[in-house]
């Protein structure tokens with residue numbers, strides 16, 4: 001363990017330099033010594049390079065341009081081959097590079113008399129410049145007041161740096177929502193600053209085809225446009241000229257643009273344009289709803305193969321990337337099973353089942369890429385069948401598939417939903433969780449780790465039009481950048497968070513509308529024996545102002561002091577602000593402070609570890625669920641019939657019982673078939689002398705339509721007016737035990753689109769008044 005110890009002491013030596021530096025370097029370099037003093041850049045400063053190559057010259061020009069944009073002067077660049085280095089210069093040296101320098105690595109020395117960058121490639125020099133930007137004031141990123149700027153001070157340092165992973169990616173989904181060219185360029189600018197080097201550009205999906213293909217103009221004239229639920233037309237696409245422009249813009253920032261044409265699923269937009277591509281040939285609209293659609297490409301038709309070959313020809317002409325992403329995710333087999341051409345294809349090619357058919361199709365398309373020396377990337381579903389040996393697997397469903405892919409000899413990009421999905425809310429993936437990500441699976445042998453190319457942040461845009469993307473990307477992308485660049489042993493979250501705090505002025509200068517680091521505000525309930533709920537607001541991010549709100553039944557909202565004492569039923573809210581610029585969504589919680597709060601609950605079957613609702617007291621915590629099954633207040637069960645026992649101590653007089661269920665048909669969450677409540681009177685209660693009488697009462701269901709598509713909360717209730725005078729208010733019948741016998745399906749019924757799949761039962765609360 002000597003090796004480990006050396007590294008740890010090294011880290012400890014370094015940390016104070018970071019902590020006390022006024023500058024924040026993100027991602028943290030391998031070795032950095034911040035030194036006293038500064039190099040003053042002014043109108044006399046020259047930018048020099050010692051080898052005359054086009055890409056090194058481009059880095060030198062980039063430095064001049066960056067300084068010129070924010071100053072009253074602009075340095076010039078020239079070749080310098082002499083042995084003495086002039087004072088007041090920034091030298092880019094390829095000659096000084098040693099053989100063991102990694103391609104994207106660099107050494108950056110800044111001293112009072114000048115700066116020197118040594119690297120074995122222009123990419124390394126470019127990254128040294130990105131580090132140097134962070135040693136200049138945050139104002140360096142903004143053109144405001146440039147005419148009065150006569151100089152800049154770069155903090156002295158010695159930095160030795162190189163990335164941990166070669167693949168440091170960001171995926172932008174421009175299909176679900178269209179992102180304009182300027183937005184993409186701005187995002188490329190920030191990616192470069194963060195030393196990210198792959199833009200995975202998701203250019204086609206069910207809800208829109210975004211890439212001009214000359215041979216098939218309807219892909220964009222039809223496939224790029226959809227009609228939203230409110231009748232509005234929505235869409236857009238990139239012309240081939242715009243694509244070339246973006247690819248070049250990215251290349252100048254050491255970023256490879258990797259296009260994704262997702263096939264054979266997620267193709268509804270293409271099928272809307274060319275119905276001949278599908279099994280049914282039905283004329284379909286470009287959909288405006290989200291999810292997985294059954295209409296996919298028909299691999300049984302030769303026309304489909306020709307079409308995709310033609311599309312990929314134009315894609316490869318536009319994108320020089322050695323990798324082309326062909327998707328391959330989420331392909332329902334329904335249409336293929338019913339299609340005579342697909343069955344004929346399976347027969348002719350000796351394919352056992354629809355999985356083999358998908359695998360055949362993907363391999364066929366990988367061949368089209370290979371013919372032009374390109375490699376296919378596919379989502380991890382492509383592991384379910386044979387695969388071209390050089391195919392790159394992108395793991396998303398879990399990190400376990402990374403190990404499986406490496407065992408089969410593939411290179412892997414790791415971007416699991418657990419850490420890398422930036423469309424997920426901060427309640428599931430916050431900055432700290434992203435920072436805890438490690439692309440190397442723990443069970444992978446060290447000798448195989450080289451197959452892990454790196455990782456990627458996934459910015460899916462179903463629920464994020466362009467104006468909401470930056471608040472989802474940042475600051476979480478800073479964490480991903482450090483995960484993918486910085487050595488694992490050097491990562492330390494609290495140190496990182498301090499640097500992020502210092503980094504915000506730079507993001508402000510760059511005009512980035514960043515969001516929160518973590519769920520900005522929580523509403524925490526507490527309970528005592530008086531039957532009220534006391535709510536307090538809480539945050540884990542520094543520098544925020546919190547507000548607590550009460551939503552009144554007449555629709556008005558008022559700010560209330562905390563702690564807020566809630567009696568009866570109502571809705572409480574909370575909001576966070578930072579510097580008046582950043583405002584959180586309003587968190588809203590419905591509550592019902594009732595008699596059974598804090599009762600003891602026992603289950604005949606455990607609730608799902610993914611949907612605990614907060615644990616054993618979730619059904620009696622007075623907090624109601626919303627229509628979002630992932631809001632943390634729902635308890636989810638599978639397996640059909642079940643029994644829940646609720647014990648009241650001391651016994652209570654009760655006149656109303658309500659049970660809350662969720663109906664979310666698409667997600668397989670159905671209300672129960674029936675619920676029976678057995679109520680046991682407490683000893684000494686009014687009910688004659690029989691303290692063990694059990695009432696069995698069917699509960700009234702509010703679930704008129706069990707197939708309803710819109711998620712909703714359903715209340716099953718039993719009140720005193722059902723004819724049972726024994727539970728009327730004012731009676732002294734006191735109960736100490738309620739048993740709920742719930743009948744619910746185990747699997748989804750025949751009318752459901754996932755007929756035979758797992759049926760879920762979601763309960764949020766058992767309210768007793």
Ligand code: ACM
Nearest residue numbers: 329330379396460
């Ligand atoms: C994916 O999220 N369907 C790759």
Ligand code: ZN
Nearest residue numbers: 279298339342
């Ligand atoms: Zn077919």
